[in-house]
Amino acid sequence: MILVTGGAGFIGSALVWGFNEADIEDILLVDRLGTGSKWKNLCKRRYYDFLHKDELPSFLDAAGSGTQRGPAKKTFEMVFHIGACSSTTEVDADYLVENNFRYSQMLWQYCADRGIPFVYASSAATYGSGEAGFSDDPARLDSLKPINMYGYSKKMFDSWVLRQSKKPPFWAGLKFFNVYGPNEFHKGAQASVPFHLWSQINEQGRVKLFKSYREEIAHGEQQRDFIYVKDVVDVMLHLYRSHKKKSCESGIYNLGTGKARTWVDLAQACFVGAEKGKAKIDFIEMPDSLKKQYQYFTEADMRRFRQKTGFSQKFTTLEDGIADYYSRYLATDDPHL
Numbered sequence: 001m002i003l004v005t006g007g008a009g010f011i012g013s014a015l016v017w018g019f020n021e022a023d024i025e026d027i028l029l030v031d032r033l034g035t036g037s038k039w040k041n042l043c044k045r046r047y048y049d050f051l052h053k054d055e056l057p058s059f060l061d062a063a064g065s066g067t068q069r070g071p072a073k074k075t076f077e078m079v080f081h082i083g084a085c086s087s088t089t090e091v092d093a094d095y096l097v098e099n100n101f102r103y104s105q106m107l108w109q110y111c112a113d114r115g116i117p118f119v120y121a122s123s124a125a126t127y128g129s130g131e132a133g134f135s136d137d138p139a140r141l142d143s144l145k146p147i148n149m150y151g152y153s154k155k156m157f158d159s160w161v162l163r164q165s166k167k168p169p170f171w172a173g174l175k176f177f178n179v180y181g182p183n184e185f186h187k188g189a190q191a192s193v194p195f196h197l198w199s200q201i202n203e204q205g206r207v208k209l210f211k212s213y214r215e216e217i218a219h220g221e222q223q224r225d226f227i228y229v230k231d232v233v234d235v236m237l238h239l240y241r242s243h244k245k246k247s248c249e250s251g252i253y254n255l256g257t258g259k260a261r262t263w264v265d266l267a268q269a270c271f272v273g274a275e276k277g278k279a280k281i282d283f284i285e286m287p288d289s290l291k292k293q294y295q296y297f298t299e300a301d302m303r304r305f306r307q308k309t310g311f312s313q314k315f316t317t318l319e320d321g322i323a324d325y326y327s328r329y330l331a332t333d334d335p336h337l
Helices: 010-021 038-042 053-065 093-114 138-143 149-162 185-190 193-204 229-245 263-273 303-309 318-330
Strands: 002-005 027-031 049-052 078-081 118-123 171-176 178-180 207-210 226-228 251-255 281-284
Touching: 002 010, 010 027, 010 038, 010 229, 027 053, 038 185, 049 053, 053 093, 078 093, 078 229, 093 118, 093 149, 118 149, 118 229, 138 149, 138 251, 149 171, 149 251, 171 229, 178 193, 178 229, 193 207, 193 263, 193 318, 207 263, 226 229, 226 318, 229 303, 229 318, 251 303, 263 318
Parallel strands: 002 027, 002 078, 027 049, 078 118, 118 171, 171 251, 178 226, 207 281
Antiparallel strands: none
16 A cells, blocks of 8 residues: 555645556555545545544554554555645744654654555755755755745755654655646645646736846746646655665655746746736736745756656646646636546
8 A cells, every 4th residue: 555645735636646547545644635626636546445644643653553443453564645735935943843844754763664665755944945955965955044944944844854764665855846737726726836827817918026126137037947736746756666675776866957047937838728828927026025035046957866766757847837727728628637
């Protein structure tokens, strides 16, 4: 059985879609559905059972003591820990430490004790403003300075992992860059910019982008590394398959396309994807609360990832990813994977 935390969320449910496409459905999903629409990400998915995230620690304790019930007495083939508080504006540091750090420690130790391969979600937010670059060389981890508590909670766990002497037989931390695509619809303000631009294009015929506050960077020339969620899934499926052959090395890796694109590029791709022609852009003021947390440039250095994991597949271009997202999902009656 495969364990996927955050299994109803954006990337987690997309991963379950990827497994289902490969005819794999012996999956235990762990998440908190709450009162929002996240449950819709599961309607077409096939899986063995579902646990609330708060039930998982006691469930694992019971499994270790031989008193496990619920999802039978199955052992886990691999654990994908995708669940976390992913809000970059969350200010409750204690909550982030408990949810993103302590919970991750619990799962790591469970996998290390039982020899279970473990893949977890880190974040490009660990790089902060990018002043130390975007190399995933573990020797450079201590030099990173996150600019929000979310990023720091992820760096806390990355740093803790590297200090551990007892590890799972295979493990990987994936520093997700700007992921977009289907199944992010429940995220509200935290959903990707391509998702929000779809609504703006169709409702107003124009899009709003933040102004630049650096003289050397024109409005709209801020850059991000945008990666399509299907590519993220392909990477995780590659790790699932290749670790069995011992053809990939454990480590903390970047996960982006390796090519930064401007907000203007993104806006134009979105207008073309929505079949609306040339982009029409209004540049607006950035809220003061974001100005000190804003990244003007992100670009994943993917060389180490490709060398260590053997992943050779090309990533989807921004234009092709947006076209697929818009035409096959957002423009349909059922936009979910």
